[in-house]
Amino acid sequence: xxxxxxxxxxxxxxxxxxxxxxxxxxxxxxxxxxxxxxxxxxxxxxxxxxxxxxxxxxxxxxxxxxxxxxxxxxxxxxxxxxxxxxxxxxxxxxxxxxxxxxxxxxxxxxxxxxxxxxxxxxxxxxxxxxxxxxxxxxxxxxxxxxxxxxxxxxxxxxxxxxxxxxxxxxxxxxxxxxxxxxxxxxxxxxxxxxxxxxxxxxxxxxxxxxxxxxxxxxxxxxxxxxxxxxxxxxxxxxxxxxxxxxxxxxxxxxxxxxxxxxxxxxxxxxxxxxxxxxxxxxxxxxxxxxxxxxxxxxxxxxxxxxxxxxxxxxxxxxxxxxxxxxxxxxxxxxxxxxxxxxxxxxxxxxxxxxxxxxxxxxxxxxxxxxxxxxxxxxxxxxxxxxxxxxxxxxxxxxxxxxxxxxxxxxxxxxxxxxxxxxxxxxxxxxxxxxxxxxxxxxxxxxxxxxxxxxxxxxxxxxxxxxxxxxxxxxxxxxxxxxxxxxxxxxxxxxxxxxxxxxxxxxxxxxxxxxxxxxxxxxxxxxxxxxxxxxxxxxxxxxxxxxxxxxxxxxxxxxxxxxxxxxxxxxxxxxxxxxxxxxxxxx
Amino acid sequence: xxxxxxxxxxxxxxxxxxxxxxxxxxxxxxxxxxxxxxxxxxxxxxxxxxxxxxxxxxxxxxxxxxxxxxxxxxxxxxxxxxxxxxxxxxxxxxxxxxxxxxxxxxxxxxxxxxxxxxxxxxxxxxxxxxxxxxxxxxxxxxxxxxxxxxxxxxxxxxxxxxxxxxxxxxxxxxxxxxxxxxxxxxxxxxxxxxxxxxxxxxxxxxxxxxxxxxxxxxxxxxxxxxxxxxxxxxxxxxxxxxxxxxxxxxxxxxxxxxxxxxxxxxxxxxxxxxxxxxxxxx
Numbered sequence: 001x002x003x004x005x006x007x008x009x010x011x012x013x014x015x016x017x018x019x020x021x022x023x024x025x026x027x028x029x030x031x032x033x034x035x036x037x038x039x040x041x042x043x044x045x046x047x048x049x050x051x052x053x054x055x056x057x058x059x060x061x062x063x064x065x066x067x068x069x070x071x072x073x074x075x076x077x078x079x080x081x082x083x084x085x086x087x088x089x090x091x092x093x094x095x096x097x098x099x100x101x102x103x104x105x106x107x108x109x110x111x112x113x114x115x116x117x118x119x120x121x122x123x124x125x126x127x128x129x130x131x132x133x134x135x136x137x138x139x140x141x142x143x144x145x146x147x148x149x150x151x152x153x154x155x156x157x158x159x160x161x162x163x164x165x166x167x168x169x170x171x172x173x174x175x176x177x178x179x180x181x182x183x184x185x186x187x188x189x190x191x192x193x194x195x196x197x198x199x200x201x202x203x204x205x206x207x208x209x210x211x212x213x214x215x216x217x218x219x220x221x222x223x224x225x226x227x228x229x230x231x232x233x234x235x236x237x238x239x240x241x242x243x244x245x246x247x248x249x250x251x252x253x254x255x256x257x258x259x260x261x262x263x264x265x266x267x268x269x270x271x272x273x274x275x276x277x278x279x280x281x282x283x284x285x286x287x288x289x290x291x292x293x294x295x296x297x298x299x300x301x302x303x304x305x306x307x308x309x310x311x312x313x314x315x316x317x318x319x320x321x322x323x324x325x326x327x328x329x330x331x332x333x334x335x336x337x338x339x340x341x342x343x344x345x346x347x348x349x350x351x352x353x354x355x356x357x358x359x360x361x362x363x364x365x366x367x368x369x370x371x372x373x374x375x376x377x378x379x380x381x382x383x384x385x386x387x388x389x390x391x392x393x394x395x396x397x398x399x400x401x402x403x404x405x406x407x408x409x410x411x412x413x414x415x416x417x418x419x420x421x422x423x424x425x426x427x428x429x430x431x432x433x434x435x436x437x438x439x440x441x442x443x444x445x446x447x448x449x450x451x452x453x454x455x456x457x458x459x460x461x462x463x464x465x466x467x468x469x470x471x472x473x474x475x476x477x478x479x480x481x482x483x484x485x486x487x488x489x490x491x492x493x494x495x496x497x498x499x500x501x502x503x504x505x506x507x508x509x510x511x512x513x514x515x516x517x518x519x520x521x522x523x524x525x526x527x528x529x530x531x532x533x534x535x536x537x538x539x540x541x542x543x544x545x546x547x548x549x550x551x552x553x554x555x556x557x558x559x560x561x562x563x564x565x566x567x568x569x570x571x572x573x574x575x576x577x578x579x580x581x582x583x584x585x586x
Numbered sequence: 587x588x589x590x591x592x593x594x595x596x597x598x599x600x601x602x603x604x605x606x607x608x609x610x611x612x613x614x615x616x617x618x619x620x621x622x623x624x625x626x627x628x629x630x631x632x633x634x635x636x637x638x639x640x641x642x643x644x645x646x647x648x649x650x651x652x653x654x655x656x657x658x659x660x661x662x663x664x665x666x667x668x669x670x671x672x673x674x675x676x677x678x679x680x681x682x683x684x685x686x687x688x689x690x691x692x693x694x695x696x697x698x699x700x701x702x703x704x705x706x707x708x709x710x711x712x713x714x715x716x717x718x719x720x721x722x723x724x725x726x727x728x729x730x731x732x733x734x735x736x737x738x739x740x741x742x743x744x745x746x747x748x749x750x751x752x753x754x755x756x757x758x759x760x761x762x763x764x765x766x767x768x769x770x771x772x773x774x775x776x777x778x779x780x781x782x783x784x785x786x787x788x789x790x791x792x793x794x795x796x797x798x799x800x801x802x803x804x805x806x807x808x809x810x811x812x813x814x815x816x817x818x819x820x821x822x823x824x825x826x827x828x829x830x831x832x833x834x835x836x837x838x839x840x841x842x843x844x845x846x847x848x849x850x851x852x853x854x855x856x857x858x859x860x861x862x863x864x865x866x867x868x
Contacts, residue, residue, distance in 0.1 A: 179688035187702035520842030
């Protein structure tokens with residue numbers, strides 16, 4: 001689990017129960033399961049016959065015979081009574097098997113995942129358990145267990161535990177490096193408390209899902225063993241009933257149908273419920289992205305000149321209540337050829353959404369309510385994905401914030417760049433390779449041949465950003481959109497990357513739309529600045545005007561928040577040996 | 587009489603196991619010396635991979651020191667574990683960079699704040715009272731205790747993290763890039779809060795950051811770390827504005843100023859320095 005998904009997990013878990021209740025699959029399967037279990041519990045009320053009581057009068061009696069609603073089997077036992085008691089056997093099997101697997105698997109997984117030193121031991125033990133041939137072992141151990149299905153299920157629980165162990169261990173490994181676990185350690189909490197209070201909740205979801213499947217396999221194995229005739233014949237079980245029904249298949253086929261039906265319903269409902277549980281807890285997959293088209297044209301009239309003209313752009317997202325919430329409201333901006341415009345704002349101001357709209361890569365949920373985006377006079381909104389693809393890379397190029405996550409780790413840097421150049425220009429392989437090597441040299445990579453052969457993990461973050469810039473400018477785009485291109489980099493690297501962007505812009509006469517939150521970066525490279533707040537542009541002007549005499553209060557507030565050269569801490573340290581009157585106790 | 591500093595790090599070495607089975611451990615700190623006085627805000631500036639975060643984690647006991655000593659309040663705390671280590675925990679606290687992953691998403695703010703208190707033996711009623719007091723001190727409403735971290739913005743979460751650090755009344759708080767994930771205007775307010783807390787309680791800060799401007803604003807003294815070595819230490823003003831070491835100078839000239847004219851000058855100065863370094867005249 002990465003840092004950014006952690007808070008969303010809590011949101012998901014909160015609504016998981018509600019989502020489960022809305023899922024018909026979950027509701028139906030859970031009701032069927034509940035009904036079957038309750039029938040089993042009510043067995044003493046629903047039938048007066050002992051499941052093992054054989055009555056010679058009722059051998060192979062038909063359904064509906066007095067006191068025998070489903071008839072008798074070939075030993076004259078009440079099928080209805082046996083069915084109800086078999087449910088109880090299955091329930092107990094599921095409870096024993098699953099709970100033993102959970103207790104062993106979860107506790108060993110917590111310990112093994114959290115303590116690096118104990119992990120090699122737990123891994124070894126559970127790998128050993130996994131090598132046992134399960135069913136065979138249970139049969140071989142039959143003399144030892146005395147045939148009691150409860151003992152057999154307890155052993156089966158041990159055999160199931162490696163699966164639970166592995167799920168738990170993986171979850172713990174993911175969560176134990178989260179900062180809140182570090183913070184708990186710094187707070188002086190004991191390991192046991194950290195495990196129970198901070199680590200266990202993160203493990204909960206996947207283990208709950210696994211439990212449904214553990215119950216299913218316990219019931220299956222118990223019935224399977226009984227079907228094979230392993231264990232005492234006095235234990236009522238679906239397996240034993242099916243086996244007997246099998247012998248009587250031609251005489252009275254219904255004897256075979258009843259236990260099969262209930263067993264089938266039981267196990268399939270468990271599996272389906274487990275699946276519904278997973279969907280509710282982990283969420284279903286996102287739909288693939290599409291291209292949003294505007295609902296209404298721009299409110300203003302004549303098309304302004306300029307390379308890029310964004311007019312009255314309004315983007316909204318649907319809220320859970322079904323209404324649309326605007327994240328960009330009526331944004332207009334113009335970018336002349338060869339000009340650098342800084343789009344500045346704090347998080348949530350809509351600056352990245354605006355840039356994504358120009359690139360045509362808004363998420364599928366996004367709705368472009370109205371507006372227009374023209375590149376060289378051509379309307380971009382409403383273009384088909386294939387038409388946009390023709391523009392991207394050739395007319396518009398993009399430099400992202402996280403250079404590393406925008407390179408595919410399984411291909412060399414050179415292969416990725418060559419692919420991009422060939423897709424955008426249709427050059428031959430050799431020609432594309434020559435161009436890529438020249439570009440890598442141009443963006444200041446010391447040994448282009450070597451960088452060409454490297455995989456992304458072998459180069460630094462600054463180098464990766466140079467590679468992406470090389471890819472972006474490969475086809476001399478008219479417009480380069482850079483979304484916080486240096487935020488993830490060190491300041492010394494940032495300065496070099498900004499130098500590179502400035503040089504390339506002059507060399508290629510590109511327009512640059514630079515999305516950033518950093519006024520230092522703006523002062524370094526931008527000709528003009530547009531300041532955004534909560535989806536609106538509050539002020540636009542030349543860099544000199546914005547920095548020299550901003551008119552809008554919000555711009556001035558932002559500029560005042562900058563810690564400049566003159567803000568040095570003046571006050572001396574407050575000497576307080578025992579703060580707040582507490583004495584040190586060790 | 588010269589009083590010993592509150593935190594005294596001497597010749598600290600830390601190594602991490604290398605990748606792969608046979609690779610050698612990689613040493614990330616090569617004998618670091620650092621002293622933080624009581625009530626002082628000591629900045630630790632460096633770029634990614636310089637080892638600045640590792641120093642903080644070693645002081646917190648989250649990574650093991652391979653060599654050297656860490657003394658706190660006159661006592662050697664380099665290798666403390668178990669009960670004694672947990673007693674130390676009240677004295678040294680932490681505020682992490684990422685306000686999202688540093689708060690457990692499934693606990694309420696009240697639980698997050700009272701947990702360390704209850705573990706240290708506070709009665710539930712006293713802990714609740716203290717939580718109210720802490721929330722008030724960091725400028726959060728009292729009803730924040732009943733809410734979950736996700737209901738708060740980044741700046742507010744960082745206030746919760748500061749309140750959690752203040753809960754056991756520590757003498758030192760390690761602040762690891764506490765404002766670099768925050769917006770500009772929020773950043774200024776959180777820094778003001780940290781300064782205000784320091785003035786009122788006399789807690790010392792080991793303030794780790796990559797941003798010279800933030801450190802200049804926040805700290806009394808600064809150490810600059812480069813590839814596992816401290817290259818320059820001194821009062822914050824001179825070190826961040828008129829540095830002596832070439833690395834610090836490079837760092838300063840690379841940080842952009844929010845003024846186009848001044849930034850153009852700084853850029854020219856940076857290029858001159860780079861040129862001079864290349865031709866070997868420095």
